[in-house]
Amino acid sequence: xxxxxxxxxxxxxxxxDKHLDKKYGLRGTxxxxxxxxxxxxxxxxELLKEEREKANxxxxxxxxxxxxxxxxxxxxxxxxxxxxxxTLYRLIEQGLNRKLELTIH
Amino acid sequence: xxxxxxxxxxxxxxxxDKHLDKKYGLRGTxxxxxxxxxxxxxxxxELLKEEREKANxxxxxxxxxxxxxxxxxxxxxxxxxxxxxxTLYRLIEQGLNRKLELTIH
DNA sequence: GGAAAAGTTCACTAATTAGTTAACTTTAAA
DNA sequence: TTTAAAGTTAACTAATTAGTGAACTTTTCC
Numbered sequence: 156x157x158x159x160x161x162x163x164x165x166x167x168x169x170x171x172d173k174h175l176d177k178k179y180g181l182r183g184t185x186x187x188x189x190x191x192x193x194x195x196x197x198x199x200x201e202l203l204k205e206e207r208e209k210a211n212x213x214x215x216x217x218x219x220x221x222x223x224x225x226x227x228x229x230x231x232x233x234x235x236x237x238x239x240x241x242t243l244y245r246l247i248e249q250g251l252n253r254k255l256e257l258t259i260h
Numbered sequence: 261x262x263x264x265x266x267x268x269x270x271x272x273x274x275x276x277d278k279h280l281d282k283k284y285g286l287r288g289t290x291x292x293x294x295x296x297x298x299x300x301x302x303x304x305x306e307l308l309k310e311e312r313e314k315a316n317x318x319x320x321x322x323x324x325x326x327x328x329x330x331x332x333x334x335x336x337x338x339x340x341x342x343x344x345x346x347t348l349y350r351l352i353e354q355g356l357n358r359k360l361e362l363t364i365h
Numbered sequence: 366g367g368a369a370a371a372g373t374t375c376a377c378t379a380a381t382t383a384g385t386t387a388a389c390t391t392t393a394a395a
Numbered sequence: 396t397t398t399a400a401a402g403t404t405a406a407c408t409a410a411t412t413a414g415t416g417a418a419c420t421t422t423t424c425c
Contacts, residue, residue: 185327188353192346199345199362206364213401222290224385229403237346239382239412240304241297247364248293257304258361259311259352318371329415334373344382344412366425373420380413390403395396 197234199243204232206251221250302339304348309337311356326355 176182179190207217207228214225214232221228222245230236231246247255281287284295312322312333319330319337326333327350335341336351352360 182359183354183357185354188350191353192349195349195360195362196345202362202364214403215401223383225402226386226404227384229401233403235404236382237344239342239344240301240348241342242383243345244297244300245293248296249288249290251364252288254287254365255300256363256365257300257307258363259307259356260359260361319373320371328413330372331374331416332414334371338373340374341412347413368425369423371420371422373418375418376416378414380411382412383410384408386405386407388403388405390401392401393399395398 192237193234196237200232200234203246206247206253207232210251212250217246217250221245297342298339301342305337305339308351311352311358312337315356317355322351322355326350 175187175190179187181187182191207214212220214228218225218228227236228246231238231242244255247253280292280295284292286292287296312319317325319333323330323333332341333351336343336347349360352358
């Protein structure tokens with residue numbers, strides 16, 4: 156009996172990737188890629204925020220170093236901006252004194 | 261004597277990074293970061309071209325898959341475009357069926 | 366060498382980011 | 396609990412990319 160419950164429960168377990176395949180389509184499709192872009196934008200924002208905090212900078216300080224304003228930094232960190240590569244480089248190099256690496260898997 | 265020549269020659273050997281420090285300023289400065297962005301844009305174009313060719317696609321085919329035109333693909337591959345992240349994702353995901361990874365070093 | 370395919374460049378418009386100010390909300394420290 | 400600092404959001408303009416057609420150049424291959 157316990158086993159049966161376990162089995163039923165197991166049927167409902169779905170991998171994240173399969174969930175995404177079903178909800179947004181397979182990788183490489185337009186809808187899936189749109190979803191991926193949005194989540195990557197969000198994750199990148201979090202990453203930038205984390206690194207800024209590690210570097211002990213406020214958004215205002217980060218903005219000053221990169222020649223912009225704190226309101227814009229906030230937008231980026233909150234995943235509300237589809238930024239250009241030059242902007243990303245500026246934030247990482249001038250703002251954090253770090254380097255960005257791009258890899259295609 | 262041979263040694264002396266070698267010494268003189270050695271004095272003229274300069275590391276690439278030091279050359280860049282001198283010519284464009286240290287990492288994190290505005291001028292250096294502008295240079296870095298330009299070279300990264302160029303390198304990324306090469307990388308995309310290489311991967312497209314590996315995938316046996318023409319620029320026109322790549323354009324079709326990503327919903328744009330071959331003229332635009334050409335511009336990007338030749339480092340003439342400071343593209344948005346969404347554009348980069350589109351090229352890599354819809355065009356190449358691959359995944360992009362961003363890392364901060 | 367000639368033709369077809371592939372790639373590049375130019376010129377232009379539409380769409381979107383970058384940049385900014387100001388008001389508002391949240392957080393942290395006294 | 397008050398206050399100042401930090402962060403968020405909205406609204407707007409200016410600057411730049413995204414998108415496109417067409418002409419031109421280079422490469423490929425018969």
